[in-house]
Amino acid sequence: MSTTKSLFVRRYVPGLVLLAIGAYFGFVVALAEFNNINLGFGLATGLQAAIAAIAAVAGTISFLIVDDVETSAKGPNILLVAGIICFLIGSYIGLFVAPPEQHMGEVQRIMYVHVPTAWNALLAMTVAFASAVVFLFKSDWKWDAVMEGSIEVGVVFAFLLCAQGSIWAKPTWNVWWDWDPRLTTTAVLLFAFLGILALRRFVEDPVKRGIWSSVATIIAYVDVPIVYFSVKWWNSLHQTQSSPGTVSKQFYLPLRANAIGILFLMTAFIMLRARISALRLKQELAPPPLVEAQLGEVV
């Protein structure tokens, strides 16, 4: 095996194994159970969901830690393909196999894309927060690039989340938008992170840009737990979170398949976007080329 190949395997295999465990307990076991095959090692549904979530998030973190933003895009490309496959499977089951829900009917199928988008939007912003903290402590430019990537991906996902939510709100609440605590705190989060992207665009000095946007990201992240707990803290139109024990497998199977698929896509998007930021940073941080007069002095 060539050195490059061996380095690639060593770098990405642990993350791929963790993501595979996440996908296995996330939806392969549920898919098998759907066909009366038991692959769950006798574990309770809630425990399977917890293992899936921990393994998937650990896989994402592993990928982002070992990823060298200055190399080829082979790692993110693998995740892109895996994400598209999982998302297609989940959407097929959600649209054509899962039954309509008792009260919301067919409209409830929007949940299979809306909830995974919400989880991954908050996760992308958590990656931005962690990258901001690491950048401030270690001054490693890789984390500045990852922070910019995860902020942009978080903004795209939050925008998509609001669009899906509006489409779901119209047939169920009879309005496209309501200033309900969950929706309002999500809109605040979207515009706060959009503001940080704008700040990064206007500040030319990479050192000032990195520090200021890291501090702004840490402050804006305060809204993430508020978004999550808003439905519990305040009287909200938006429904509260369900637990795996209270949802039938016909409903959680497409939900988990899409959650894993969108997680793979989100990780791949962050890794690709971080490469774009890293290339720009490399140009900005490079020493200025010697002008002719200086060249003459050197010679």
Place this chain on the structure above:
Amino acid sequence: MTGNVTGGWNFVVAAYAVTAAVFVLYGVSLITRLRDARSRAAEER
């Protein structure tokens, strides 16, 4: 009024179409921007 939602497939199709469109367009934009950034970096070298 039963309190149950009937129909609504048009909303389901719209939500899935918006989701797929955002993923495809954002993915394509990232690949294009990365290619441009790489060629710009190669030119400057």
